[in-house]
Structure formats: C-alpha cells, structure tokens
Amino acid sequence: MATPRTLQFTTAIRIRLTHLSGALIVAVWLVATLLVAETQAADPVPVTLEPSVRSQAWIYNDQFSDEFNSAEVDLAKWNIDSADFGVWSWEPENVSQKNGSMHLTMAQQTHQRGKQELAYTSGMARMDKTITYGYFEARVKGCSRYPGASPAFWLYSIGPNNRYQAADGETVAYSEIDVIELQQSEYDFETKTHFPVTRIDCNLHTTLLRDGKREWVRPNNFPDICKNHFDAPWDPREDYHVYGAENTKEWIVWYIDGNEVARKPNLYWHLPMHVTLSLGLRYPFVKYADGERLPVLEKTTDVGFPTNMSVDYVRVWQLKESNVDRESPKKTASDWTKDEYVAKEKANWKKNGWNWNQDKVEANFLEVDANGDGLASGSERQAWFARKIAEKDAPKP
Template sequence: MRLLPLLTSLSYLLLSLVPATAQKVVPHGVPGNWQLVNAFSDEFNGPKIDTQKWETHTRPWGERSWDPDNLVQKNGKLFITARYEPHTLGGTEYFYKLGILQSHKKTTYGYFEARIKGCSRFPGLCPAFWLYSNGRERNPDYPRVTYSEVDIVEMLQGLYHPELHKFTGPNFIDCNLHTRILDENGKEIWQRPNSLPELCRNHYIAPWDPRDDFHIYGAEISPEKIVWYIDGKKVAESENRYWHLPMTLALTMELRPPFIDWAGEATRVPVPEATTPDGFPTTMTIDYVRSWVRKP
C-alpha cells in the first residue's frame, strides 16, 4: 500500500532533475502546438555562458560601452550588471560599463519569452529583452523596410510620456516597436513610438514593481501581428506592418536619463554632469530565455 506513493514521489523527483529543455515546456498563456528552438533558448544551468550560442563581446554602440565581464552565469541564472567605471575607448569617453547577451543566429517569427527580475537602480538603467536587425539583410516581400526592432520588454525607463504628460514610474512597462523605412525618394525614415504612436507605442502599468521579483515577459511575432504577454496575460497587440527582417535576440542593460539624453531621432549622448556612482553596480537577473515556433 505504501509502494504507489513512494513511486509517485520518485517520479516527481526524477522529473525535477530533467533539464527544462528536455521536458514539455510551452509558452505561458499562449495556446498552440509549439516546437522549442534551442538556438534562442537557454536555462543558464551550465557552469558558464554558452558562447557557441551567445555573443557577449560587442563593440560600443553610441553611448553604450559593453563589457563581457558584466555577464555572469551561476546557480541556474544569468546576471547582467551595469557598473560606474569611467573609461575611454577609441578616443570616446564613457562613464559606465554595461552588459549584453545576443544570439549568434537570427530569427523573424515565433514566440519569445524570458523570466526576468529588474535591477535595483531607478531611474537611469533599462533592463531589456528585445530583437533587432542589423540593417544589412532585406526581405524581398517588404523592400522598403531597412530595420526591424521588437522590444518585448523595456522596464524602468522612467521616461516622459507625451500622452500621460508625466514621467513614468518603475511599474510602467514599455512594449514598443521601432523601424526604418524608405520613402518615395529612397530616404530612410524612422517610425518609432513618438512619431507613430498608434502602431509603435504600447505599455502596461503593472500592479507590482519589476525590481522586486521575477516576471515572465513574452511576445509572439507572426506575419500578421505582434502580441505581448506578461505573466501569461495578453497586454498589447500591434499590426505587423514592418517587422519582417531576420533579427538577433538580445538581453541588455542600458543607460537611460538622467545619464543620457537624445540628440536627434535615434542618437543618444552621455550627460557627464549627471554621472554618479550612487546605486552602482546594479544587476538584472534572467532565470531563462525560451523561444518557440508554431508547429503545423
């Protein structure tokens, strides 16, 4: 009579020891028949970052100076840290060292999900989970599109919201889109949340603070639309008018005001007088990142 409960307990124990990628893992709150895509998924259970899958050594982007030492994988999680560390690279002065994890391979359509806890510093940092194209590849079915970016989540931005007429708080979650398209004269035009808010701007005001605990952030990108989910709940949807290019999957810690300012549509510059070591280092934590495609 005692054998069945014992076998049941052993079964649960053995199941808990099987890696999540070997179990039946499905998106949270998104029905369908799914196939996990290993190239864009990681449980971070190994002793170090899988550099066959992920890139951590990246040259600076504008005001962003990336340091691979700011990424640590341990205890089944990935930690991405931002540090106050003034330095000079290529004649350019930087005040902070940040961290980026990005996939070697590219993808376009599917469902992408990560369980993330935000960093402690607010405002000034933005933990983000997103996809972006590098501007070199084209989709012949959408010849005018030169850049695609889907922000699955940008948290803790603390930006001024033109429609709300105020700066946003830490529980304001951004789920935005960015693209560049060619006009009739062949000039690249940015389409972004401020210039095309009806298509590119989405947000969710959470009843919790993303700095306090883990939450699951996801988005499904299909040829027809882009749908965002948080903790299995649908929070936003946009028509997929421009987001059809091959994109890199990325997890990043980036600077936000007061440490940077915008100089034009897409150019950011440091604000030296606002730099401070207060609140640094600060770290975002990723429990996992998983990606799927729908099976026929």
C-alpha cells in the same frame, strides 16, 4: 537538475523496490528509469493563460532557448562581446551566470571610447543565429538602480543587406521588437514628469527605405504603429516576472505573466532577428539632442552601481510552418549581390579614372534594389540607369 516531481517519483519507486527481488527489481527499475527520463525531457510550454496561444501546436526550439543552469555563459549560443552603440560600452565581463540565472551588470566606470568620454559599462547577450516568427519568452527580474538603467528583452535585425517588401509597398531595412524595456523613466509630456518604475514599454522600431534614404519609424512619431505600454501593479525590481511576445505574419502580441497586454498588426517586422538581452543606460545619464543620444557626464555617480538585471531563462517556440524562416531570394546569372555590384562598379570607376567613392556606390545599390531582396537584377539596373539619365536630361527649374 532534478525537479520536485522527479524526486517524488524516484522516492516512491525505491520504496516499492524494497518489497521485490531479483529480476523483477531490474525490470521495474528499468521502467522507472525510462519514465523519469521522459519526465525530465518534457519540453516546456509557454506561460500564458490565453487559450488562443495554448491551443496551438508549439514546437520548443532549443537552439534559441537557455535555462542558464551552467556556471558559464554558452558562448556557442550567445555573443557577449557586441560592437558598441549608445553612450555606454558593452563589456563581456559584465555578463555572467550564477544560481540558475544570467546576470547583466551595469557599472560606473569612466573610460574613453575613441574621442568620446563615457561613464558607464554594461552587459548585453545576443544570439548569433536569427529567427523571425515564434513565441519568445523570458523570466526577468529588473535591476535595483532606478532611474538610470533599463533591462530589456528584445529582437533586432542586423545587416545592410536585410530587406523586406511590405504589403503596403514600403521597403523595410530594419526590424526591432521590444518584448520589454523596463524602468526607462521616460518623460511624460502630459504630466511634465517622468513615468514611474512600474511603466513597462513594449514597443516596435523599424527603418523604411524611401528615395534611397532610411527613415525611422519609432514609438513617439508613429504611436499607432509602434507604441505600447503596460502599467504594472507591482515593482519589476522586486521579483521575477514572465514576459513574452508572439510574432506572426499577421500580428505581434505581448504577454506579461501569461496575460495579453498589447497587440499590433505586423506591418514591417518580418526580417530575421537576433534574440537579445541587455541593460541599457537611461535618464538622468542620457539626453537627446537633434535626434542624437548624448551622455550627461555631469550627472555621473556611483550611487546604486553596480546594478544587475537577472534572467532565469529564455525560451522560444515556433509553429511547424514557421520553423523555416523566410527563404533567401533565388539568384539568377544576371543578378548581382551587393558585393558583386560594388566590385563591378569599382572596376568601372577605375577604368574611367574616377575617384572611388564606396559610400556613394553602396547608396546607389540601395536605390537599384527596388524590391528590397538584396539583389540588383538586370531589369532593376536598367530601370535605375534610365531614371538617372531622365533626371539628368530633365529641364532645370
């Protein structure tokens, strides 16, 4: 699509060509064409006013960026048919592109998922490729329905084999960076009311492996590590705004309309993650009980639905040294991947006549993989077996 600058430039060239003729016209036109192509091909730069960001040598990464100028979603880049989680269902027909934006739609649609009755469907677009460090930016307009739906721009890791050994010794099994969650209307325990539509959340989530079990580290129970917010002087439903986050090995920094609004030390967010856009269900249609999210079916309504979150673009930049994500661990002959470990254990259980329990074996693998690199090395297996024998022989209290 031609930009105003390009149109002005080509118009000026055409005016000047009327005073020339022959070969000179051809020469001038060729030069003009090259200049226009260069103008059109110029990579975008991050929308930020912070000199510390603008001064860095960012490289625009087209693989993780999308201007949404086509009539159809780029399915080679975006997965719009993700596995369901939460108390609503993701449906590919709820993701569309029109007028230079991607639109994610939430609709009131009562349906059955397994044995559970649910009342809403929505849209999510997630990039299949993963990335860890960089500057992530999207221009987003919130949805009209409030409260009840939360537009989000975020990154998260997938896969049980993803592990990272943090500097404090913790083994990280999940990384999630919420660049923004808009319009969540979460409960304010101080005022005993829900936060207004202008509250923008910029949070972190992770799970740590402790004694073979996953423990969540979330904004509400670890606010110093995970929790940020920005109280906007405008309503995010009314217009597009630019939301960004920079993830480095040392810091995670959030930006809104070019201004820094929050930062946290990067303790645990070093796993490969998927760039994601989604429109999630929130209060009053969702409640929490014993840490589990449940639907509030008695509150179901079609008032305000369908509602749309709109995204003008997603752009990603990386510094030269971060263009290659974390290297995978180098595997030796004595190292077993999770699949190899499970296969060998299955053969061993069959040989001994034991009833096969894959969940237990996979849990054992997480314990064996002490350094969290996704491999059960020979020394790790020996240490694990020695520990189990010692536990078995230890005197009972």
